[in-house]
Amino acid sequence: MQRRHLIQALGLGSLTSAWPAFAEAFPSRPITLVSPWAAGGTNDLLCRLLAREAGGVLGQPMVVDNKPGASGVVGTTAVARSKPDGYTLTLGSTPGYATAPALYPNLPYDPLKDFTPIIGVATVPNVLVVPPSLPVNSVQELIAYIKARPGQVAYASVGNGSTQHLCAKLFERMTGTEMIHVPYKGTAPAMQDLLAGRVTLAFENMPPLLPQIRSGALKALAVTSAQRVAQLPDTPTLAASGLADFGASVWYAVFAPAGVPAPIVTQLQNAFSHALRQPAVTTQLAQLGLTTLASDAAATKAFVQADATKWGGIIRSAGITAD
Missing domain, CATH: 3.40.190.10 (Periplasmic binding protein-like II)
Known part of the structure; x- marks a missing residue:
């Protein structure tokens, strides 16, 4: 009470409502972008390229953390279980979201329920x-x-x-x-x-x-x-x-854990969308042979679901297992 009276006496009452918003501003510390694969591969290359550009937009460093294992399942699981505050993201791809559900009967996460799609990045x-x-x-x-x-x-x-x-x-x-x-x-x-x-x-x-x-x-x-x-x-x-109908490309998309507040999701979408429009990024993606997607959350969720259906059918009919 004394603090409130002091603020009012100083004529700063209008600032009191702004203080909580300032304290909760996002982002206020570095963001982790998990690559569920080892360093040196396409996922890792994309993570580092996106982290540099999107981190610059957000005004905080974006740190790449490689968590390889089980064809992307180890790193993806870690993100699914992380706090949904926008500070832990992952660059997911076909294995962790479209093929893992059919390969692992006891997959520790649900690709559609346990994540918030941020943006589709590219295919290759x-x-x-x-x-x-x-x-x-x-x-x-x-x-x-x-x-x-x-x-x-x-x-x-x-x-x-x-x-x-x-x-x-x-x-x-x-x-x-x-x-x-x-x-x-x-x-x-x-x-x-x-x-x-x-x-x-x-x-x-x-x-x-x-x-x-x-x-x-x-x-x-x-x-x-x-x-x-x-x-x-x-x-x-x-x-x-000679192998008619053999068509398979890998896609990449940024995901956050389920439950991230909508305003933070929007901030992240805008940052990554901006990054994907930068000439330095588009040029490098083209040089690497990737086709840029830059799809919104709804479109990203739709193609993840469609790809999971396609690969699930192929895996089951071929009797493919993760062992």
């Missing part, structure tokens, strides 16, 4: 790559090579249930081939073994592959998207290489 295809020493130059030649060595050819992925893993399983199913799956904890170690010839092939995200493909260190046989990509104009699609 995977690329089927082999070392240049492998005596094949097309998808059909690769199929013949694998069939001549049933159960002997190994492929790399970034983990059970990842899109790299699922693309390879679909490839096996559609071609009647049998390969050995070698899961890694991230893109960097998988590519090291591929470059060294310890595994024969991989269906890896395009961005980290482009330097190796352009230098000749890896040979690109096909892309998984429905159309060819500008960054690899001479590389055909898998569908055009």
Whole structure:
């Protein structure tokens, strides 16, 4: 009471209602953007690019925290269980939201109920790559090579249930081939073994592959998207290489835990939307081969749900498991 009288005596009564709003201003401290994958992959690259630009808009540092494991499930679970105050976000992607529900019967989160979509970021295809020493130059030649060595050819992925893993399983199913799956904890170690010839092939995200493909260190046989990509104009699609209807791209979107207040969601949406419009960002995304989405929360939720339905059907009909 004495404090109120003092304020009124000083003629500052009009400021009292502003003090709580000032104390609750968002953001007032650094924001964490969780990448559910190891450093060096597409998710990590995107996180660091977005964190720099969106953090600048919000006026607070945005710190990238890599929490890899179980094809994105470990990091995604951590965000689902975090406080819904806008200070913990994640750059989710196809594995954690569209494929995990069908792969993990006891998934510790619900992709649609436990998260608030902020904004759709981008899509990108995977690329089927082999070392240049492998005596094949097309998808059909690769199929013949694998069939001549049933159960002997190994492929790399970034983990059970990842899109790299699922693309390879679909490839096996559609071609009647049998390969050995070698899961890694991230893109960097998988590519090291591929470059060294310890595994024969991989269906890896395009961005980290482009330097190796352009230098000749890896040979690109096909892309998984429905159309060819500008960054690899001479590389055909898998569908055009004899695997009709093989179309799969990875999407990325920013999510917060469910229950984040609407005004904070709007602030975050505006910050990331601004970041995705910056020439430095759009240019780098194009160079990496990503197609910008910049979709709002409703559209993001809709395509996540549609993709989960698609991948769930494929996973169940193919009998694919995360083990």
